[in-house]
Amino acid sequence: MTWTGFAFVFGVFFLTHSVPVRPAIKSRITARIGPRGFTVAYSILSLGMLALLIWSAGRAPYLQLWAQMPWHRHAVHLGMLVTCLIVAISLGRPNPFSFGGARNSEFDPARPGIVRIFRHPVLVALALWAGLHLLPNGDLAHVLLFGVLAGFAIAGRALINRRKRRQMGDGAWTELNAAVAQAPIFTRAASWAELAFRIVVGVAVFAALLILHPYVIGVSAL
Template sequence: MSWTGFVFVFTAFFATHSVPLRPNIKSGLAALIGARGFSLAYSVLSLGMLTLLIWSAGRAPHVELWPPMPWHRHAVHLGMLGTCLILALSVGRPNPLSFGGARNAVFDPAHPGIVRIFRHPVLAGLALWAGLHLLPNGDLAHVLLFSILAGFAIAGRALIDRRKRREMGDARWIELKSVISKAPFISKPRSWMSLALRIMAGIVAFAALLFLHPFVIGVPVV
């Protein structure tokens, strides 16, 4: 694949990922296929575009910036386990301050759970995933890929903060942030069973990534 093809795929990736940040487009699609349908369709599209983007980076002209080291792989394994746990503890949970929250009306800022640690846990997971993958992928295409994705995730926090603050109003947004910041950094879960199941789901997701990586991405990780 040429650099032109790589740039084209990158552009298509960002174009599709701008949909949630455009309320008019998002609301129109949600009205057409329903909120659940939109979430499912967008999740499938996002995963497909990310896979295509990674595939294209692996086929772009190879320009090595630094060689892979044996410890890189171990660092990625440990960090990806943490990433999977962050996502498992946050996906499908109430979080009115970020995107993707479920049942936001029942969110209790005095018991925010992982939102106390990461206001935008999905973006934190994406930034961590991208940053970790810079280590063993020291060629120019992958450095561009993972650096831009990490920057996209970090910058996305400010964009979502501004949109949520505008939607909720200054007073409500500031109040929520204030109450959340006063909650214990790590608190007793409301349900130990739910916590255990989510942790188990994160570990299973990590194992699945290890198994599927060579088939989906084409690179073995163990």
């Protein structure tokens, strides 16, 4: 694949991630397939485009910027375990600050859980994933890939904050954000069984990623 082809895939990736979530377009799509249908369709599209982008980076012209060191992989393993736990603990939980919150009417700012630490846990996980993978992938194509995705995740936080502030109103957003900031960082879990289940799922996903990495990505993670 040429650099032009890689740039084209990158452009399509951002196009498919930005256009469907524009309020006017999202409302029309949601009216046809419903909120759950939109979430499922957008998730499938996002994963598919991410897989295509990673595949393209692996086939772009190779230009090494730094060599891989043994500790790079160990750092990625530890960081990816944390990343998987963040995603497992946060997904499907109420989070009025995030684009992916569920049952937001049930959110308790006095017991915000992981939202107290990360207003946007999924974006934090994406930034961690991309930033960590910069270490062992020191060729230009992958540096562009993971560097841009990390920046995309970091910039997305401000974008979603503005959108949520506009939807909720300045007063309500500021009041809710201040209430969460004043809550304890660690509180007693509403359900220890659910927390334990989510941790097990996070560890299981991490193990699955290690095992499937050579088959899905084409390179062993070990």
